[in-house]
Amino acid sequence: MSVRQSLLAILNQGPCYGYQLRAEFDRRTGSTWPLNVGQIYNTLDRLERDGLVQKADIDADGQNYVEITDAGRAEVAEWLGSPVVRTMATRDELAIKLAIAVTLPGVDIAQVIQVQRTATMRTLQELTRTKNATADPESSEQLAWLLVIDSLIFAAEAEVRWLDHSESRLTRARAAGLADPLPLNTDVPKRGRPAKTVQANA
Amino acid sequence: MTGHAADSDILLQLDGVSMQYGRGETAITALAGVDLSVSRGELVAVMGASGSGKSTLLTVAGGLTPPTSGEVVVEGHWLSQLSARELATLRRRSLGFVFQDFNLIPSLTALENVSLPLELDGWTSKKAHRPALDALTIVELGDRAGHFPSDLSGGQQQRVAIARAVVGGRSLILADEPTGALDSTTGELVLRMLRSRVDAGAGAGGILVTHDARHAAWADRIVFLRDGRIVDESRASAVSSLLAGLQA
Known part of the structure; x- marks a missing residue:
C-alpha cells in the first residue's frame, strides 16, 4: 500500500503534523487501512x-509541522500520473492452495472450492450490507469510502467468479478422464543444484 | 384451503422436495431432497452453476410445477392439497414473479401492467389503480404510471415488474435472474428496491435466483445448489471480522 505517496499527496495541500496526517488519511479512505x-x-x-x-x-501547541x-x-505528480503495477511475484495463497490440492489424491476439490466460495460470499454479503447502510454520497468522504467498499466488493466477486470457473474447468477435465492426482515422483532430484551438463542435455 | 403451518413467520417451506424429468435410465434429477424455508422479512439467494436446479426450484416453489416428491408449503397452505382453482388463487394473491426479461405486456401502461394481477382476481380496474399506483411509487416510478413499457428503460421496466410482483400485499417474491438483462449499476438499483421491499416490515420475503455473486450478496442467506442438492449455505453475520477495522 502506498502510504508514502498518499501522505505526500495530502501534504501537497499544505503543512500538517503527525496526528493530523493520520486523521486526513483515515477520512479519505473510510478508515479501511x-x-x-x-x-x-x-x-x-x-x-x-x-x-x-x-x-x-512549530505552532503554539507545540505541534511539529x-x-x-x-x-x-x-513525486506526487509522478504517482498520480502512473499506473499501479500489480506484481505477479506476490504469492496468491488461494491459487497455490487449489493448484496443490488438485494434484493430491483423496481430496474433494469441489468441497475445497465450496468452502472458499461460502466464505467469500459471506464477505461479499457483509460488504454489501455495509454499503447498503451508507446513504447516497453526500460528501466527498462518503464517496471516497464507497469507492473503497466497491473495490473490495469487486475483488470478492472476482474471486467467486474464478472459483466458479475453476470448478467447471475441473468438472470438464474429470469428465474427459484428466485431472488425475500426481503421485510422488520417485525420480527424486539430487540434492543441491543440478549439474550444468545435465541441464544442458535436458 | 387446508393445512396451516404452526409458524406464521414462515412464508415458504420446501420439505424434501425432489423433481425428476423423464423416467428410467434417461431420467434427469433436477432437485434431490431440497429442504428450504423463507421467513417474512428474509431474502434468500439461490446460486449454482447452469443445470444445478436453480430455476426448477423456483417453478416448484411458485406452484407452477408439482414436485415429484416432497411438500411445498406457502403461507401455511400445503400446495399438494389444493385444487387447481385454489392453487391459481393462491398464486395470484400470495406470489409475485419477477423474470429476467421483465414479461410486461407492451400494449398496457405501467399502471395497467401492475393492476393486472388484481383485476384478474376480480378487482375493478378503478379499484385496482390505487394499490397499483402505491406499488409504482414504492419503486420510485409513480410519475411514470402512464408510460408504456417501450417508453421505459430496462431498469425501469424491471422496477415495474417488481411493483407488479408485490401489488395488493402479495408477500412471496420469486425472482429468476432479475438483473440478468441489466447493466451493473441498474441491476444494483433493482436489487436495492427488492431489498427495501423485503425490509419494509410488511411481511414480504423472497427467493432470488442468480449466478451473479455481487447481486446474491444482497440476500440475508445464500444457498448453493449442486446437482439438485443444497451443498452449503452462507448467512451474513452481524459483525464481521473483516469489517472490524472499517467504519461506515
Whole structure:
C-alpha cells in the first residue's frame, strides 16, 4: 500500500503534523487501512531523508509541522500520473492452495472450492450490507469510502467468479478422464543444484 | 384451503422436495431432497452453476410445477392439497414473479401492467389503480404510471415488474435472474428496491435466483445448489471480522 505517496499527496495541500496526517488519511479512505501514528512518523522520517518533505513551523501547541518540497510535489505528480503495477511475484495463497490440492489424491476439490466460495460470499454479503447502510454520497468522504467498499466488493466477486470457473474447468477435465492426482515422483532430484551438463542435455 | 403451518413467520417451506424429468435410465434429477424455508422479512439467494436446479426450484416453489416428491408449503397452505382453482388463487394473491426479461405486456401502461394481477382476481380496474399506483411509487416510478413499457428503460421496466410482483400485499417474491438483462449499476438499483421491499416490515420475503455473486450478496442467506442438492449455505453475520477495522 502506498502510504508514502498518499501522505505526500495530502501534504501537497499544505503543512500538517503527525496526528493530523493520520486523521486526513483515515477520512479519505473510510478508515479501511488504519495507520498508527508510529507508522506516520517513520514514513515522515524517510520522506525527509529523501528530501521530499522538510520540517516547518512549530505552532503554539507545540505541534511539529512538516511541509512538502519541490521534489515531493514532483513525486506526487509522478504517482498520480502512473499506473499501479500489480506484481505477479506476490504469492496468491488461494491459487497455490487449489493448484496443490488438485494434484493430491483423496481430496474433494469441489468441497475445497465450496468452502472458499461460502466464505467469500459471506464477505461479499457483509460488504454489501455495509454499503447498503451508507446513504447516497453526500460528501466527498462518503464517496471516497464507497469507492473503497466497491473495490473490495469487486475483488470478492472476482474471486467467486474464478472459483466458479475453476470448478467447471475441473468438472470438464474429470469428465474427459484428466485431472488425475500426481503421485510422488520417485525420480527424486539430487540434492543441491543440478549439474550444468545435465541441464544442458535436458 | 387446508393445512396451516404452526409458524406464521414462515412464508415458504420446501420439505424434501425432489423433481425428476423423464423416467428410467434417461431420467434427469433436477432437485434431490431440497429442504428450504423463507421467513417474512428474509431474502434468500439461490446460486449454482447452469443445470444445478436453480430455476426448477423456483417453478416448484411458485406452484407452477408439482414436485415429484416432497411438500411445498406457502403461507401455511400445503400446495399438494389444493385444487387447481385454489392453487391459481393462491398464486395470484400470495406470489409475485419477477423474470429476467421483465414479461410486461407492451400494449398496457405501467399502471395497467401492475393492476393486472388484481383485476384478474376480480378487482375493478378503478379499484385496482390505487394499490397499483402505491406499488409504482414504492419503486420510485409513480410519475411514470402512464408510460408504456417501450417508453421505459430496462431498469425501469424491471422496477415495474417488481411493483407488479408485490401489488395488493402479495408477500412471496420469486425472482429468476432479475438483473440478468441489466447493466451493473441498474441491476444494483433493482436489487436495492427488492431489498427495501423485503425490509419494509410488511411481511414480504423472497427467493432470488442468480449466478451473479455481487447481486446474491444482497440476500440475508445464500444457498448453493449442486446437482439438485443444497451443498452449503452462507448467512451474513452481524459483525464481521473483516469489517472490524472499517467504519461506515
